[in-house]
Amino acid sequence: MGSLSPWHLMILAVIALLVFGGRGKLSGIMGDAAKGIRAFRDGLKEEPQAAPAATPQPLPPVVDHDKDPVVR
Secondary structure (H helix, E strand, C coil): CCCCCHHHHHHHHHHHHHHHCCCCHHHHHHHHHHHHHHHHHHHHHCCCCCCCCCCCCCCCCCCCCCCCCCCC
16 A cells, blocks of 8 residues: 555556646646636626616506495
8 A cells, every 4th residue: 555556656647747748738727717707707797787767657556446336
């Protein structure tokens, strides 16, 4: 368990190539991540377009047909 097998070394080499491989690859990935975070924050800062407030329509008068209209 304490020794590194050839498979462990191969996996570590692949990870190292992915992270450090190529010129400026890591900085490019981090720059893209920063742009994404910045765009997300800018999207949160923008106020949503407020829909024009609808004027409330007056309700028609309520007529109760169960009541007797004649007062006694």
